[in-house]
Amino acid sequence: HVQLVESGGESVQEGASLKLSCAVSGLTTYPENCMAWFRQAEGKEREGVAAIDRRSDDFRVSDSVKDRFAISQDNAKNTVYLQMDRLEPDDTAVYSCAAGRHVCYAGSVVRPYWYTSWGQGTQVTVS
Numbered sequence: 001h002v003q004l005v006e007s008g009g010e011s012v013q014e015g016a017s018l019k020l021s022c023a024v025s026g027l028t029t030y031p032e033n034c035m036a037w038f039r040q041a042e043g044k045e046r047e048g049v050a051a052i053d054r055r056s057d058d059f060r061v062s063d064s065v066k067d068r069f070a071i072s073q074d075n076a077k078n079t080v081y082l083q084m085d086r087l088e089p090d091d092t093a094v095y096s097c098a099a100g101r102h103v104c105y106a107g108s109v110v111r112p113y114w115y116t117s118w119g120q121g122t123q124v125t126v127s
Contacts, residue, residue, distance in 0.1 A: 002026045002099050002117040009095060009122030012087060016126070020082040022097030022119060034104035036115055037071060037082045039093035039124075048110025049095070050082060060105040065091075087126045096121040 008020040020037070036051035050071035052059035059071050070083045080097055100115035 002032060004097050004099060004117060004119035006095065006097050006119045006122040009124045011125040011127065014088060014126055016087050017083070017085045018087065018124060020084070020095055020097075020122060020124075022080040022082075024078045024080065024097075024099065032099040032101055032117070034100040034102070034114070035071075035073065035080045036098050036100070036104065036110050037080075037095060038098060038110070038112060038115075039091075039095045040121075041090075041093040044093075046096075046112050047093075048105075048112065051105040051110040052080065053104045058104075060108050060110065062110065063108050066108065084124070087124075089126050092124060092126050094121040094123055 003025045005023045033053055033055050037049045038046050039049050040046040050061040052071045052073055061069055068086045073080045097119045098115035099117040103114045
């Protein structure tokens with residue numbers, strides 16, 4: 001049973017940086033090889049931000065944030081990170097991490113339905 005706990009969200013000024021963390025427990029290398037970050041702004045659909053293949057360390061970042069966001073992992077700590085730089089008000093959302101199998105991304109696209117385990121989310125507010 002995979003459990004995901006996000007942290008690091010807070011209210012910041014435009015242009016600031018934040019690093020979100022997703023602590024993972026109950027996860028083995030296989031079959032949940034994919035980890036991803038999603039965000040959902042109020043009144044909008046959930047959007048895939050970035051994903052990483054835990055086996056290869058290959059990753060993709062959504063075109064909408066690729067010049068500002070980066071995903072990484074620390075397998076020793078069972079933690080996945082989302083580094084967010086030059087934050088903008090449009091980045092305001094609840095950010096959630098998720099674990100899934102087989103398909104991590106397709107190009108720069110990360111689909112929620114590829115992921116089966118989800119954290120509760122952490123709020124990021126940019127003003």
